[in-house]
Amino acid sequence: MRKFWHVGINVTDMDRSIAFYERIGFKVLQDKVIEDANLARAFMVEGAGELRFAHMRLNDSPDEALLDIIEWRGVPAAGRASADLVHPGLCRFSILTDDIQAEYDRLSAEGVEFLHTPQTVMGPDGVHGWRLLFARDPDGTLFHFVELVGGAATVSRETPTER
Template sequence: MVAVRRFWHVGINVTDMDATIEFYEKIGFEVIQDKELEDANLARAFMFEGASKLRFAHMRLPNGSADEALLDLIQWHDDRAKGRAEGDLIHPGLCRFSILTDDIQAEYVRLSDLGVEFLTEPQAVMDPDGVKGWKLLFARDPDGTLFHFVELIGVPATVG
């Protein structure tokens, strides 16, 4: 029997927690938890030599269930993150996370008006049947973490 229960969160290191929270609130996420933590065991647990202080925030979309995955934002105080995220869509490793929407064009307009900069306008990718597919819209958060919105075409906006 497999003991795995569910996908819990995506961890994102940030350089400015307040700016990152404000950004993801524009997207539609809500803060579930925002804490400072000081514990000498952080270095061992997170394999980060000398770490003992951090601030973390958990964020979740408001219409989701309590079992849905969270954004786990982490700002280290001992040795701050520097630069920008290096993720892209081609190289191995985490390349993006996705947010499902029912109306990608409306999100594009709403968030553009709030100052969110997108990498492209919404793009459609269709299955060979020409009926089902996806609309995709890519953006980066304040530290460069890549994510995208997805609108399912020809199927309900639930994945089951």
């Protein structure tokens, strides 16, 4: 395996979604329309023959994963995303930040609607933890910002029996 490449997000309005993610800080790397009779079979989307996609990235680094925003043509997406934080399947994607309060203030002023204010969750040691801030994109896709608290607040490599 080479690397984690991208997360695909279906959208109902490509231009609205691009504008939203640009407000968050993503930049468009490519925005293309694909017409191919094999789309339906390759992506398992009945009736698909055309789509528009935009690859977006937060930082100018080829090592960083992309958002792959997809708007199906001829098979329009309907409704809203239904991800939640409990049931199996992709529940969110995460954006690491160094100052979650500044992001909350900046993006709230730009009209991004958050599900709550920044919240802090501490690990068992009471020193390391995370500040979290959840939002949904215009189609309801759930994501959150994370600020690490107490230095190296990433998940430990210890197994449960070593703790």
